[in-house]
Amino acid sequence: MESSARIMTVKDLRSALAAEVQREKSDPRPVLTVSAGTCGRARGSLKVIAALEAALAQAGLRDQVNIRVTGCHGFCQAEPNIIVQPLNIFYQKVEPQHAESIVEETIRRKKPVEALLYRDPTTGQVCLTEQDIPFYRKQSRLILGDNERLSPTRIEDFMAIGGWTALVRALAELGPEKTIEEISLAGLRGRGGAGFPTGLKWQLVRNTPSPNGGGKYLVCNADEGDPGAYMDRSLLEGNPYRVLEGMMIGALAIGASAGYIYVRNEYPLAVKHVSLAVDELRKRGLLGANILGTGFDFDVFVKRGAGAFVCGEETALLASIEGRIGEPRSRPPYPAQSGLWGKPTCINNVETWANVPTVINLGAKKYSGIGTATSKGTKVFSLVGKIQNTGLVEVPMGMTLREIITDIGGGIPGGKAFKAVQTGGPSGGCIPREKIDLPIHYESLNEAGSMMGSGGMVVMDEDTCMVDVARYFLSFTRDESCGKCTPCREGTQAMLDILTRITDGRGIEDDLVLLESLARSTRDTALCGLGKTAPNPVLSTLRYFREEYLRHIRDKKCPARVCRQLNLYSIDPRMCVDQGHGCDVCRRNCASEAISGRLSQAHTIDPDRCTKCGVCFDVCRFGAVRID
Amino acid sequence: MDDQVKEVLSGYQRDPGAVIAVLQDVQERFGYLPRPALSLISRELAIPLSRVLSLATFYRAFSLKPRGRHLVTVCLGTACHVRGGPKVLEEFERKLGAKAGETTADGQFTLETVACLGCCAIGPVVVVDTDYHDQTSIRKVEGIIKQHRDK
Numbered sequence: 001m002e003s004s005a006r007i008m009t010v011k012d013l014r015s016a017l018a019a020e021v022q023r024e025k026s027d028p029r030p031v032l033t034v035s036a037g038t039c040g041r042a043r044g045s046l047k048v049i050a051a052l053e054a055a056l057a058q059a060g061l062r063d064q065v066n067i068r069v070t071g072c073h074g075f076c077q078a079e080p081n082i083i084v085q086p087l088n089i090f091y092q093k094v095e096p097q098h099a100e101s102i103v104e105e106t107i108r109r110k111k112p113v114e115a116l117l118y119r120d121p122t123t124g125q126v127c128l129t130e131q132d133i134p135f136y137r138k139q140s141r142l143i144l145g146d147n148e149r150l151s152p153t154r155i156e157d158f159m160a161i162g163g164w165t166a167l168v169r170a171l172a173e174l175g176p177e178k179t180i181e182e183i184s185l186a187g188l189r190g191r192g193g194a195g196f197p198t199g200l201k202w203q204l205v206r207n208t209p210s211p212n213g214g215g216k217y218l219v220c221n222a223d224e225g226d227p228g229a230y231m232d233r234s235l236l237e238g239n240p241y242r243v244l245e246g247m248m249i250g251a252l253a254i255g256a257s258a259g260y261i262y263v264r265n266e267y268p269l270a271v272k273h274v275s276l277a278v279d280e281l282r283k284r285g286l287l288g289a290n291i292l293g294t295g296f297d298f299d300v301f302v303k304r305g306a307g308a309f310v311c312g313e314e315t316a317l318l319a320s321i322e323g324r325i326g327e328p329r330s331r332p333p334y335p336a337q338s339g340l341w342g343k344p345t346c347i348n349n350v351e352t353w354a355n356v357p358t359v360i361n362l363g364a365k366k367y368s369g370i371g372t373a374t375s376k377g378t379k380v381f382s383l384v385g386k387i388q389n390t391g392l393v394e395v396p397m398g399m400t401l402r403e404i405i406t407d408i409g410g411g412i413p414g415g416k417a418f419k420a421v422q423t424g425g426p427s428g429g430c431i432p433r434e435k436i437d438l439p440i441h442y443e444s445l446n447e448a449g450s451m452m453g454s455g456g457m458v459v460m461d462e463d464t465c466m467v468d469v470a471r472y473f474l475s476f477t478r479d480e481s482c483g484k485c486t487p488c489r490e491g492t493q494a495m496l497d498i499l500t501r502i503t504d505g506r507g508i509e510d511d512l513v514l515l516e517s518l519a520r521s522t523r524d525t526a527l528c529g530l531g532k533t534a535p536n537p538v539l540s541t542l543r544y545f546r547e548e549y550l551r552h553i554r555d556k557k558c559p560a561r562v563c564r565q566l567n568l569y570s571i572d573p574r575m576c577v578d579q580g581h582g583c584d585v586c587r588r589n590c591a592s593e594a595i596s597g598r599l600s601q602a603h604t605i606d607p608d609r610c611t612k613c614g615v616c617f618d619v620c621r622f623g624a625v626r627i628d
Numbered sequence: 629m630d631d632q633v634k635e636v637l638s639g640y641q642r643d644p645g646a647v648i649a650v651l652q653d654v655q656e657r658f659g660y661l662p663r664p665a666l667s668l669i670s671r672e673l674a675i676p677l678s679r680v681l682s683l684a685t686f687y688r689a690f691s692l693k694p695r696g697r698h699l700v701t702v703c704l705g706t707a708c709h710v711r712g713g714p715k716v717l718e719e720f721e722r723k724l725g726a727k728a729g730e731t732t733a734d735g736q737f738t739l740e741t742v743a744c745l746g747c748c749a750i751g752p753v754v755v756v757d758t759d760y761h762d763q764t765s766i767r768k769v770e771g772i773i774k775q776h777r778d779k
Contacts, residue, residue: 039747042760076749227705230746265652265689266745268758306648306687309743323645325686382748384707390749422706456748458706472709476743482686591722613718618766 006285009293010172013286017159017168024160029066030107033083033148034094037072037237038269044095045080051096055103065107068157071147071238071273074392075135078118083130083148090130091116121388121410135389138407140370142378143354144231144394147238152273155280158241164286166357170249171294174360179253180206183356185364187376192221192312192349193427193453193529195375195442198356201346204336205254208344215257217339218250218346220353221317222263222270225309226425227476229456231380231392232350236263236270239354240277244300246353248286249360251298254346259300262317265307275302309426309480313528314347316482327484328528349454351380371397375441385422385458388413393457397441401431404440405459416461420544424453426473426480427533429540430466449540451533465562466545467552471499473537477530488531491522495538503563507553516542561627564612568628571595571616573602580622589619632657633665637672644673648683651690660691695738696731698776700724701755705744708751712765716752717741719766723773736777 007013032052036045049069056062073081078092082102089112091102098116105113118127120134127133150157158164170179184199210216220243224232235243247259261278263271278300281287289297303321310316311326318340320326339345355377359367368376375397381404383393388410395404401421405411412418420430423440429450431438438444442452460469478492498515501507519535519542526532542549551557558566576582577600587595587603594610597603603624605616617625636653640646647669654665661684670677684690702717717728720739724732731738747753750762756776764772 038745038760039750039762042747042750042753042762079750224746225743227709227744228707228748230744230748233746264746266742304649304652305689306652307689307742308687320648323647323683325682384748384751385710425706456706458710458748460710464710469710472706480743614715615719615766618712618715 004283006283007292008285010168013164013168013292017162017164020156020159021162023156027066029064030087031066031068031083031085032102032107033068033070033085035071035073035079035081035148036069037234038267039072039076040080041269043079047096048080048082048094048099051099052102055099056107058100059103059108061103061107068151070150071152072234072392073130073148074141074144074234074394075133075389076391077135077389082116087112088129090118090127090133092118134410135391135393135408138399138403139394140378140396141394142358142370143242143351144234144238144380144392146242147234150239152238152240153276155241155277155284158239162361163241163357164245166360167245167248167252169360170252171292171296176206176253176255179249179360182364183253183359186359186367187371187374188352188355188359188367189375189442190348191351191355191379191454193424193451195452198348198352201336201348202250202254204334205256205344205346208337210343214343216255216344216346217341218247218254218256218259218348219314219317219321219335219340220247220259220261221312221314221347221349222261222267222274223305223312223317224264224267224350224454225312225480226427226454226456228384228422228425228458229382229454231382231455233264233267233270234392235350235354236261236267236274238273240270240274241281242357243274243350243353244277244281246356247300248291248298249356250346250348250353252296254344256346257297257299259298260303260321260340261300262303262305262311262321265304271302271304278302308482309476310482310528310530313530315528317347318345325482327482328530330527351455372439372441374443379440379452379455381440381455381457383409383457383459386412386416386461386464387459395440398439400436401438401440402436404457405436409459412459412461414461416463418459419462419464420460420466422450422458422460422469422537423456424451424533424536425456426477427451427529427536428453428456429536430460430469430544431540432544434544449543450536463560463562465503465558465560466541466548467499467503467558468560468562470537470541471496471503474499474534477534481530481534485527485531487522487525488527488534491518491526491531492534494518495522495535499538502549502552503558504565505552505556505563507549509550509553511553512542512546512549564614567612567614568607569605569610569612569614569616570607570626570628571603571605572624572626573604575622575624576602580620580624583622585619585621586616586625589615591615629658629662629665630668633668634672637669642672644675647673647675647680648687651680651684651687655690659695660693663692694731696735698737698757698779699755700737700739700772700776701742701745702728702739703745703747703751703753703755704741705746705748705751707748708744708753711751713752715766716754716764716769719769720754720773723769737773
């Protein structure tokens with residue numbers, strides 16, 4: 001069958017899939033899989049690919065090796081990384097100058113290049129394969145795992161690893177009602193925040209008649225705005241066909257005629273890959289009228305966001321798709337009843353749609369065997385901040401925080417103490433060290449005063465100030481509040497003012513009472529999710545770290561030395577001369593000319609001129625700048 | 629300018645529902661949204677100018693002022709924040725002599741911030757035009773500016 005031919009029937013698709021699986025199997029060439037998502041590219045993976053191509057050409061092997069350019073493999077710490085098949089070797093932090101030795105040693109002699117293998121920093125053990133690396137060992141990469149098996153711009157790759165089998169099952173075997181039943185029985189819940197049961201949402205949209213006999217819509221929410229979360233970017237960049245397959249199954253189930261992917265414009269590579277995928281599907285006849293000859297009509301359109309966090313809220317998102325400013329409206333009516341242009345609309349986020357083919361392929365029974373009693377399946381977390389192994393982590397629901405942070409994350413770098421983990425972005429909260437054995441699922445996080453949100457997990461160590469973290473989030477929600485409802489517009493500003501006062505050393509104890517009361521009333525009265533959850537970072541840090549607030553207020557001290565207005569900077573003359581030989585770097589970098597001293601002599605800071613910007617502390621390589 | 633805007637508009641079949649996409653494409657061409665372009669969009673799509681302006685000011689991605697030759701975007705997402713993103717921003721402000729949201733006097737650089745670029749594992753992240761710089765610190769700021777100046 002010709003590679004770009006239209007696929008007209010279910011039978012056609014089945015034989016095309018079998019042909020691709022066979023083609024992949026019978027391809028004898030070794031494969032060099034290079035991670036090239038946004039993070040990989042930021043670290044030079046495109047240059048590595050060019051170097052590999054050149055080295056292979058030089059060795060006369062260009063046609064005998066398959067270079068597969070994929071999305072992100074999740075282990076961002078190790079970017080760019082390369083997996084060599086069939087030897088199954090995992091190379092990390094590859095640079096262009098390594099290309100020649102990879103070709104010579106690994107492709108020609110089938111031996112690993114020792115220097116590029118991952119070494120476990122705790123045991124010193126060298127890891128040959130991905131599965132040997134502690135970061136990957138405890139994960140269940142049901143959703144993300146395919147990223148490293150396919151090139152996101154090649155539909156053939158997706159077909160070769162079992163793509164479209166779920167769609168075929170839904171179309172030819174299950175039909176709409178049974179498909180919804182599978183999703184419900186599997187216990188799939190929304191991965192974007194609140195955890196609403198997906199099957200129930202689909203059923204609601206299916207049951208709601210469209211006014212005037214018009215169509216229904218579905219939406220993929222890819223406006224991944226929570227700072228600190230990027231699994232949706234990784235999925236759209238690395239495996240757009242999987243997300244689209246999920247949407248097509250959803251459309252079939254609820255009877256939608258069109259779907260929209262609302263994706264952040266800050267994710268240019270995701271926009272590009274998902275747009276290419278939609279074009280390809282139209283060309284192949286997998287989107288459009290009468291798909292596979294089954295009478296199923298469905299098309300997908302990509303809409304780019306324009307930099308408004310509030311558009312992640314579903315009613316604001318719909319307004320934005322319609323070409324209006326992204327202001328939320330009150331619910332009910334819910335989008336399932338009256339959504340895009342007043343029609344019943346089903347909105348799920350990227351990760352939820354990506355779970356749909358997995359549910360259909362595994363079957364509800366097997367899928368619901370993963371996770372806890374109420375939270376089924378796996379969840380992708382972005383493990384970032386003060387953690388040894390940063391990256392995207394996919395684990396069964398119910399894994400404890402300790403396993404994620406210690407076993408997968410490798411603990412805190414620099415021998416620092418773990419202090420808290422922030423989950424759920426600006427809507428979530430901080431979970432303290434005492435709760436490190438908490439199993440992570442929707443309910444446990446809510447009880448701990450946080451939430452799942454989209455799965456951001458920002459780890460904080462002893463050098464992180466919890467009052468500053470609360471202030472950071474409030475400054476974020478203040479900026480992103482659309483201004484429509486008063487509680488959010490004024491409440492976030494008022495809370496931010498108090499937090500700024502405290503971090504500047506002007507706080508009084510009554511501020512905490514006022515802060516809590518403002519937080520409660522904003523939570524209870526704001527119009528949409530943004531405002532209702534904006535107080536969470538304040539309430540959770542007050543609940544677990546009240547002592548730290550009090551230190552700022554009573555002693556005018558920031559224990560983590562982050563709140564710079566409370567810091568007093570000085571230079572230890574002995575360290576300055578003995579260690580740094582009066583290197584003068586601090587004086588040259590001081591914008592307020594508060595530092596005096598000559599080369600090779602001890603330097604001093606004039607506290608009256610010092611603006612407490614902290615630059616001297618950061619630039620001194622000898623630890624001579626002290627903070628009291 | 630009119631021709632370029634009209635070209636963008638016909639790419640969307642003059643669909644009023646596509647007004648945000650039209651604004652995005654026009655901004656991509658000119659680096660900002662020139663006032664005459666907004667008037668033209670308003671006329672061609674039959675949307676009141678007040679509504680076009682409300683869109684152009686509501687969404688953070690739009691700029692009504694011309695921007696510099698290079699756009700420096702400092703990420704202030706949570707992961708970048710706890711790893712020192714704000715200090716990197718301050719260093720850019722000092723070295724460029726322009727605050728966030730401003731353009732340098734020589735028109736070379738516009739400095740902006742973004743709430744999150746989704747590269748949280750390699751922060752603090754700074755993007756200049758389309759080049760990503762990972763794990764930045766105040767020590768790296770001068771080098772980044774030099775690398776792009778007059779390019």
